Amino acid sequence: MDSLEYIDDYFKGLLTADQKKEFEQRILSDPSFAEELAFYLNTQALLKDDLEDEKKARFKELYRRNNPVDMGGSVEGQERPQGGDWPQKGDRLERREPLARGIGPVRKLWPYLAAAAVLVAVVAVWLVFSTGSSPDRLADQYIRDQLQNLPVRMSSVQDSLQKAIALYNEDRLPEALSQFERLLQRDSARAQARIYSGIVCLRLEKYDKALDYFQQLEADTTLYNNPSLFYQSLTLMKRNHPGDSQKARQLLQLVVDRDLDMKEDAQRLLLKRW
Amino acid sequence: MRPDNTITDAEIIDNLTRNGNERRKAEDQLFNGYSYFVREGVRKYSLAEEDALDVYSDTIISAIEKITTGFFEGRSSLKTYLFRIFHNKCVDRIRLLTTNKNRIHRTAALADQLLSSLSDTAKSVVQRMVDRSDFDVLRARLGELGENCRKMLALFADGYTDKEIAVAMDYKTAEVVKTSRLRCLERLRQSYNVLKH
Numbered sequence: 001m002d003s004l005e006y007i008d009d010y011f012k013g014l015l016t017a018d019q020k021k022e023f024e025q026r027i028l029s030d031p032s033f034a035e036e037l038a039f040y041l042n043t044q045a046l047l048k049d050d051l052e053d054e055k056k057a058r059f060k061e062l063y064r065r066n067n068p069v070d071m072g073g074s075v076e077g078q079e080r081p082q083g084g085d086w087p088q089k090g091d092r093l094e095r096r097e098p099l100a101r102g103i104g105p106v107r108k109l110w111p112y113l114a115a116a117a118v119l120v121a122v123v124a125v126w127l128v129f130s131t132g133s134s135p136d137r138l139a140d141q142y143i144r145d146q147l148q149n150l151p152v153r154m155s156s157v158q159d160s161l162q163k164a165i166a167l168y169n170e171d172r173l174p175e176a177l178s179q180f181e182r183l184l185q186r187d188s189a190r191a192q193a194r195i196y197s198g199i200v201c202l203r204l205e206k207y208d209k210a211l212d213y214f215q216q217l218e219a220d221t222t223l224y225n226n227p228s229l230f231y232q233s234l235t236l237m238k239r240n241h242p243g244d245s246q247k248a249r250q251l252l253q254l255v256v257d258r259d260l261d262m263k264e265d266a267q268r269l270l271l272k273r274w
Numbered sequence: 275m276r277p278d279n280t281i282t283d284a285e286i287i288d289n290l291t292r293n294g295n296e297r298r299k300a301e302d303q304l305f306n307g308y309s310y311f312v313r314e315g316v317r318k319y320s321l322a323e324e325d326a327l328d329v330y331s332d333t334i335i336s337a338i339e340k341i342t343t344g345f346f347e348g349r350s351s352l353k354t355y356l357f358r359i360f361h362n363k364c365v366d367r368i369r370l371l372t373t374n375k376n377r378i379h380r381t382a383a384l385a386d387q388l389l390s391s392l393s394d395t396a397k398s399v400v401q402r403m404v405d406r407s408d409f410d411v412l413r414a415r416l417g418e419l420g421e422n423c424r425k426m427l428a429l430f431a432d433g434y435t436d437k438e439i440a441v442a443m444d445y446k447t448a449e450v451v452k453t454s455r456l457r458c459l460e461r462l463r464q465s466y467n468v469l470k471h
Contacts, residue, residue: 002456002460004459004460004463008452011388024393024396027396027399034399034400037403038403038404038407040459041400042404042407042409043416043462044388044431045388046412046416047416047427047428047432048432050428051432052332055335056331056332058302059305059330059334062305062306063305063309148358148361160394163390169366171358171362172345
């Protein structure tokens with residue numbers, strides 16, 4: 001079979017498991033084949049790159065058309081009118097009626113102001129008398145604020161850990177988990193991979209598996225910083241089974257009392273009512 | 275705010291997985307529907323409007339890719355999904371603004387992405403060759419291919435199958451498209467190698 005066709009079939013997923021192994025073997029043993037593969041990939045990447053540029057140019061044009069006052073002033077051939085009827089952001093290109101002059105608009109605002117006042121009162125009452133948030137919502141909030149992205153090392157060389165982190169940051173969680181787990185299989189002492197495996201499991205709502213990773217981490221006495229108790233607590237808050245909330249509080253308290261890693265975050269969570 | 279008052283997420287997704295004009299229209303609808311994110315990029319992440327627009331365009335392109343390849347599972351609304359991507363990309367952009375990545379790196383990164391299914395050892399062999407490639411020469415050779423060849427290769431890179439290309443470009447069968455496409459690729463490879471060596 002012609003090399004390019006063989007490569008094409010590989011990327012189309014047409015090869016069997018054995019053929020895929022053979023494919024990888026050929027990359028290692030046949031430099032000219034590896035070069036053809038690099039050529040194939042470069043061509044695909046360049047074409048994709050061009051397609052993206054083309055789409056971006058189209059989107060930019062759309063944006064300029066819909067937002068004539070942004071991105072450097074008025075649209076060619078159109079001056080911004082002085083009245084109030086020029087389309088604003090979010091108007092979806094429908095022409096608005098010019099606002100009536102004088103007292104009219106203020107009068108129209110009264111019902112909204114009254115509704116806003118009522119809303120403020122309701123929120124105030126709720127804040128005074130409510131019993132606080134549920135632990136899983138607090139955990140959600142924490143995950144949203146702190147765990148949407150994992151730190152990336154600034155380097156031109158991207159190792160397997162960095163690639164897994166990149167997958168995580170692109171929200172490709174199942175792929176990130178496989179990559180972190182592969183790393184752990186190769187080197188079971190990689191604490192970072194274990195922490196991240198637990199975090200991905202937590203985000204994928206595989207709570208028991210996440211707890212398992214964090215407990216394994218807890219047993220690792222070689223670490224200078226060990227956030228395992230904090231993450232166990234967060235997982236319990238998120239799982240929120242009977243008794244989980246109480247156990248989570250105890251663990252957070254332990255983090256604070258023993259001055260462990262993530263102490264400040266634990267303190268902040270303990271201050272909330274849940 | 276939805277892309278259009280009369281269009282649901284499901285319809286947009288459905289149209290994105292079609293080909294030709296319907297897909298293009300759905301892409302534009304998706305872009306228009308949430309373009310107020312650009313303002314958010316300026317306000318929340320202190321990006322210049324030009325950068326925020328670029329990030330937003332990247333967001334839409336990435337979402338389209340995920341939707342068309344079946345990676346979007348529909349566990350959240352399109353708006354939530356897009357905002358999550360947008361947020362991550364804004365953070366990346368802020369990091370990128372402090373480094374000096376150029377276009378070649380972007381293309382190399384794309385090639386690297388395509389390699390993700392290989393083992394680390396095989397990947398590093400190919401990666402070394404990707405890094406040594408001359409993208410400028412390849413781009414120039416690509417520009418010299420005939421219009422039909424370029425279009426066929428571009429459609430394939432955009433995720434069209436040979437069968438869909440056959441319909442879009444009026445070829446008799448998918449097999450004819452595959453043969454012609456690989457022939458175009460071979461021609462490109464030869465002209466690239468002549469110039470490179």
